[in-house]
Amino acid sequence: MTETRTIHVGALARVEGAGALHLCVENGRVVELRLEIFEPPRFFEAFVRGRRASELPDLLSRICGICPVAYQMSAVHAIEAAWGVALHPQVRALRRLYYAGEWIESHLLHMTFLNAPDFLRLDDAIQIARLHRSEVERALRLRKLGNRILILLGGRSVNPVGVKIGGFHRIPTGSELAELGDELRRARGEAEALLRWFATLPVPSRPQDIELVALRHPSEYPLCEGRIVSSKGVDAAVHEWDATFEEVQLPHSTALHARLRRDGGSYLVGPLARVTLNADRLSPSAAAARAALAHRFAAPDPASSVFARGIEVLQAIDAAIAAIERFEPFPAQPEPAPRAGVGHGATEAPRGLLYIAVETDAEGFVRALRIVPPTSQNQAQIESDLRALAPAILALPEDEARRACEAAIRDYDPCISCATHFLTLTIERSESCVSG
Amino acid sequence: MRVRVIGVGSAFGDDAVGLAVAELLARRPLPAQITVARCERPMPDLLDALDEVEGIVLIDATRSGAPIGSVRHLRAGEVTRANATSSHGFGVASALLLAQTLGCPAARVEWIGIEAGPRRLGDPLSAAVADALPEAAALALRLASEIAGLDARR
Numbered sequence: 001m002t003e004t005r006t007i008h009v010g011a012l013a014r015v016e017g018a019g020a021l022h023l024c025v026e027n028g029r030v031v032e033l034r035l036e037i038f039e040p041p042r043f044f045e046a047f048v049r050g051r052r053a054s055e056l057p058d059l060l061s062r063i064c065g066i067c068p069v070a071y072q073m074s075a076v077h078a079i080e081a082a083w084g085v086a087l088h089p090q091v092r093a094l095r096r097l098y099y100a101g102e103w104i105e106s107h108l109l110h111m112t113f114l115n116a117p118d119f120l121r122l123d124d125a126i127q128i129a130r131l132h133r134s135e136v137e138r139a140l141r142l143r144k145l146g147n148r149i150l151i152l153l154g155g156r157s158v159n160p161v162g163v164k165i166g167g168f169h170r171i172p173t174g175s176e177l178a179e180l181g182d183e184l185r186r187a188r189g190e191a192e193a194l195l196r197w198f199a200t201l202p203v204p205s206r207p208q209d210i211e212l213v214a215l216r217h218p219s220e221y222p223l224c225e226g227r228i229v230s231s232k233g234v235d236a237a238v239h240e241w242d243a244t245f246e247e248v249q250l251p252h253s254t255a256l257h258a259r260l261r262r263d264g265g266s267y268l269v270g271p272l273a274r275v276t277l278n279a280d281r282l283s284p285s286a287a288a289a290r291a292a293l294a295h296r297f298a299a300p301d302p303a304s305s306v307f308a309r310g311i312e313v314l315q316a317i318d319a320a321i322a323a324i325e326r327f328e329p330f331p332a333q334p335e336p337a338p339r340a341g342v343g344h345g346a347t348e349a350p351r352g353l354l355y356i357a358v359e360t361d362a363e364g365f366v367r368a369l370r371i372v373p374p375t376s377q378n379q380a381q382i383e384s385d386l387r388a389l390a391p392a393i394l395a396l397p398e399d400e401a402r403r404a405c406e407a408a409i410r411d412y413d414p415c416i417s418c419a420t421h422f423l424t425l426t427i428e429r430s431e432s433c434v435s436g
Numbered sequence: 437m438r439v440r441v442i443g444v445g446s447a448f449g450d451d452a453v454g455l456a457v458a459e460l461l462a463r464r465p466l467p468a469q470i471t472v473a474r475c476e477r478p479m480p481d482l483l484d485a486l487d488e489v490e491g492i493v494l495i496d497a498t499r500s501g502a503p504i505g506s507v508r509h510l511r512a513g514e515v516t517r518a519n520a521t522s523s524h525g526f527g528v529a530s531a532l533l534l535a536q537t538l539g540c541p542a543a544r545v546e547w548i549g550i551e552a553g554p555r556r557l558g559d560p561l562s563a564a565v566a567d568a569l570p571e572a573a574a575l576a577l578r579l580a581s582e583i584a585g586l587d588a589r590r
Contacts, residue, residue: 065477109480126530129537137538143480158476 005394009402019414021405022252023390030390035383035409037253045369053079053338053360056369057163063371064415065158066109069102069150070349071371072163073224074356079165081239082343082360085336090327091167092224094153097323098163099223099347100316101149104142105157106350107271107309107316110413111198112139115306118407119201135197138190142313145187149320152176166336174329181324184317188285191317195289195310203306206408207299208388210381211265212273215348221281221315222274224347229277230267231300234260239344241355247372258377266380269352270412271308272300283318286311302385302411309350309413338364349374351413375414382412437469437544439491439580442482444475444528449559450504450552453572454495456561457550460573469584470577475528482531483540491544491583493576496528498549505564507572509579510547546579548572 009021024032048059056079060071073095080087112135113125122128129136147157152172154160162168172180213234215226228236228244236244245267247256260267275282275290276297282290289311290297296304340362346355352374359368389408393401443458445451455474462472473485486492502508515529532545550572553562560566 113479124530126534126537129534133538140480140483140538144484147480147484157481 009406021386021409023386023405025390025394028391028394030387033383033387033390034252035379035386037255037379045371048366048369051366053358053364053366054165056358056366057165058161060371061159061161061163066106066415067102067349067351068159069099069154069163070347070354071356072160073099073347074345074349074354074371075358076163076165077224077345077347078343078356078358079345079360080336080343081345082341082358083165083336083339083364084341085166087166088330088333090171090330091333093323093326094168094171096220096223097149097320098153098168100320100323101146101153103316103350104146104313104320105150106146107313108139108143108146108194110350111194111306111309111313112136112143114410114413116198116201118403118410119198119203119306132197135194138194142187142190142194145183146316148180148183152180167333171330174327177324177327181321184321184324188314188317191310191313192285192289195307195314198306198310199293203296204303204407205296205301206303206385206389207301208385210300210302211260211267212276212300213267213269213353213377214273214277215346215353216278217281219281221278221283221286221319222348223319226346228346228353231273231277234262238346238355241344241346241357241372245372245377247376253379255376255379256372257379258372259380266384267377268300268302268381268412269374269377270305271312271350271352272302272305273352274348275308275311276300282311283315283322285318286315289314302381302408305411305413338362351375351415352377373415375412378412378414382409382414437490437584438471438488439469439493439544439584440471440473440485440489441493441495441576441580442473442475442485444478444482444494444496446476447558448555450550450562450565451497451555453497453550453552453561453565453569456566456569457495457548457572457576460569461576464577466577467581467584467586469586470580478528478531479534480531482528483535486532486535486540486542490541491546491580492542493546493548493579493583494528494532495548495550495572495576497552497555499552500549502551503564504551504553504562505568506551507568507575508549508551509575510549515547544583546583548575548579 005025020036022034056075057072060075061068063071116128117124150157150160153168154162212231215222216229217226245258246261247258250257293307296307342359344357346353354374355372357370361367385408393404441461443454445454458472458474475482475485550568
C-alpha cells in the first residue's frame with residue numbers, strides 16, 4: 001500500500017517576502033519538493049537600461065528595505081570596475097563602516113524577530129519581549145546603532161541615498177565618527193551578552209554535506225572585495241562568476257536557481273559560509289565568540305547560522321571601529337569619468353554573496369544589468385536541506401512538521417522580495433507549470 | 437507631556453498621506469512639547485520614533501470603504517494587527533504592541549486614518565487625499581495639544 005503524506009505551507013511566515021513550500025513524501029521517499037516563490041518579479045534589471053549608471057545606487061537601494069547597502073555596494077563596485085575608478089583608501093574604509101551598519105541591523109532583526117521565536121516555540125517577537133524583555137531591548141539597542149551608521153553615511157536608514165560612484169555624497173565629520181566609535185566600543189559587550197543568550201536556547205542541529213561559498217580577502221574579513229572561494233575548491237575572480245556558476249529557471253519559482261557549473265550542485269552563501277571560510281580573518285572578539293561555539297561549526301549546519309550571525313555582529317562592530325580609528329579627513333574626490341565597458345562587483349550582503357554585472361556606454365548610460373542575489377543562490381540548497389529533513393519530520397503531527405520546515409527555511413534568512421527580479425517571460429511561457 | 441506626531445507611509449500613491457501630513461506639520465511652528473516624525477518602515481523604525489515621548493498621534497492611510505479622503509479619529513479596537521507574518525508585513529499596530537510590551541512610556545496613543553485611494557509606486561497623492569491634508573494636520577495638532585495639556589487654539 002502506498003502511503004503518501006503532503007505538507008503544504010501556503011504562506012511562509014517570518015521571511016522577507018512571499019513564498020510557499022510544497023512537500024510530498026511517498027513511502028518515506030520525497031517525491032515532490034518545491035520552495036515556491038510566487039512574489040511577482042519586479043524587473044529592476046530591465047527598467048534601469050538606458051538610465052545613467054550614476055542613478056543605480058539610489059534605484060537599487062529600493063530593491064530591499066533590509067539590505068539596500070548590499071545592492072548599492074555591489075553596483076558601485078561593478079561600475080567602478082567598468083570605468084577603472086581607483087578608490088581613495090578612506091572611501092574604502094567608510095564603505096566597510098557603512099556595510100557594517102547594515103550587517104548589524106539585518107542580523108539583529110533576523111536573530112531576534114524572525115529566528116528566535118523558532119527556538120523558543122513562540123509565535124512572534126512580542127511574546128519573546130514579554131518573557132525575555134532585557135534580551136529584546138539589548139537587540140533593539142544594538143540594531144539602533146546599525147541604523148545610526150546607515151543614517152550617518154546613507155542620509156537615512158530606509159532605502160539610503162548617500163552612496164555615489166567613487167564615494168559618498170557627504171563625508172561624516174571627525175567628531176561624528178568619534179562619537180559613533182565610542183558607542184560601538186560600548187556595544188561590543190552587549191553583542192557578546194546577546195550571543196551568549198542565544199547559545200542557551202535549544203537551537204536544533206542539522207549538520208550536512210554542503211559546499212560553502214563566500215568571498216575571501218587577502219587580509220580582512222570579506223565585505224566588498226575578494227575572490228570567490230568554496231569549501232570544495234572553487235577559487236575564482238569576481239568576473240569569473242558566470243564561468244563558475246549558472247542560473248536556471250524553474251517553473252515553480254519567480255527567482256532563478258543558481259548552481260555550480262562544475263557538477264550542477266547546490267551551494268550555500270551567507271554568514272555560515274563566511275564564518276567557516278574566513279575563520280582566520282575574524283576580529284579578536286568575533287574569533288573568541290566562534291571558539292566558544294566551535295562545536296556548532298564542526299560541520300556545515302544551516303541551523304548554526306544564527307550563531308554565525310551573532311559572531312558577525314561582533315565582527316561588524318569591530319570592523320566599524322577599525323574604520324573609524326583609521327579615519328583621516330581627505331580631499332573631495334573628482335567625479336569618475338564614464339567609459340564604455342563591462343564591470344563585475346561581488347560583495348557580502350548580510351544573507352550572502354551578491355553579484356552584479358553592469359555594462360555602460362561611453363556616456364555612462366546602463367546598457368545591461370544583471371543581479372544575482374544571495375537568496376536566489378541559496379534556493380537549491382534550501383530545497384536540498386528540506387529533502388534531508390523530510391524523513392525526520394514524517395512522524396510529527398501536521399502542525400509540527402510544518403513548523404519544522406518553516407524553521408529550517410528561516411535559518412537561511414531568505415529575502416524572497418530580493419530574489420524575485422529575474423523572471424524572463426519567454427522562458428516561463430516555454431515551460432508548463434507544475435500544478436500544486 | 438511630550439508628544440510626537442508620527443506620519444506613517446510609503447512612496448505608493450495615497451499610502452504616502454501620513455508622511456505628507458507629517459511634512460505639513462513639520463513646516464509649522466509647533467510648541468516645544470510637540471515633535472513630528474516620519475516613519476516609512478514600522479518595524480523597526482516606529483520603535484525609534486517612540487523614544488522619549490509620553491504620547492503619540494499616529495497618522496496612516498486606511499482602507500475601510502469610506503469615501504477617499506475622509507479623515508477619521510480612529511477608536512481603540514478599530515486598528516488590528518493585520519498581516520504580521522514577515523518583517524515586511526510587521527505593521528504599525530504590531531510595532532506599537534511590541535513597544536508597549538517593552539515598557540514604552542507613551543501612555544496615550546491616538547490614531548488618525550485618512551481613507552486612501554490608488555497606491556501605485558511613484559504616483560502623487562490623489563486629489564481627494566491631497567485636499568484632506570489640512571484637515572488631518574489640524575486634527576493631529578488638536579489631539580497632540582490635548583495630550584500635551586496645551587490649548588490648541590494658541
